[in-house]
Amino acid sequence: MSHADKAAEPPASGRVAYQGAPGAFSHEACLALRPWDVPAPFETFAEALDAVASGDCDCALIPVENTTIGVVEPAASLVAASGLEVAADVWRPIRLALMAIPEARLSDLRTAESHPAALGQCVAALAALGLTPVEVFDTAGAAQAVAEAGDRSRAAIAPAAAADIYGLSILRNDLQDSADNRTRFLLLTRAGA
Secondary structure, eight states: OOHHHHHHSOOOOOEEEEESSTTSHHHHHHHHHOTTSEEEEESSHHHHHHHHHTTSSSEEEEEEEETTTEEOTTHHHHHHHHOOEEEEEEEEEOOOEEEEOTTOOGGGOOEEEEOHHHHHTSHHHHHHHTOEEEEOSOHHHHHHHHHHHTOTTEEEEEOHHHHHHHTOEEEESOOSSOTTOEEEEEEEEOTTO
């Protein structure tokens, strides 16, 4: 096989760790940026980073900064302390959708749950809608919890794709306060890998 043939081959498939449930922004980033890899969900940022350090996953895609809220914690501090190498650094647009069970209407809603970083990106929109923010571990996890609860007063703030995954209806798109809302993701690998 010539060098040119080898360069044309797709990368070998591996596992890319991310924090959150399927349908989370980090999951979407994995699918867009590493389509040849198998996304591996973890509940916490620490677990995702540990999966790379232990060799369970080949790399991790972790959000560390957002144009609206600044540094994403605890992710940024955990990345800095991880000892992992930054293989790539990319900014991705973030569009937040307000979703609820199909029977719910905006007037039914009382709470909106999501990851603290996502809630921080739509403070003005939530206030305008009169919704109480509820912090949970993940955007897509919030969508899953709202779907399972079947409560018309609960909404989730998550990527639009999460509505399809968990059978929810989108009541409002582009809930983020900034039209230029973007998040910086780092692709991390083991040192020397």
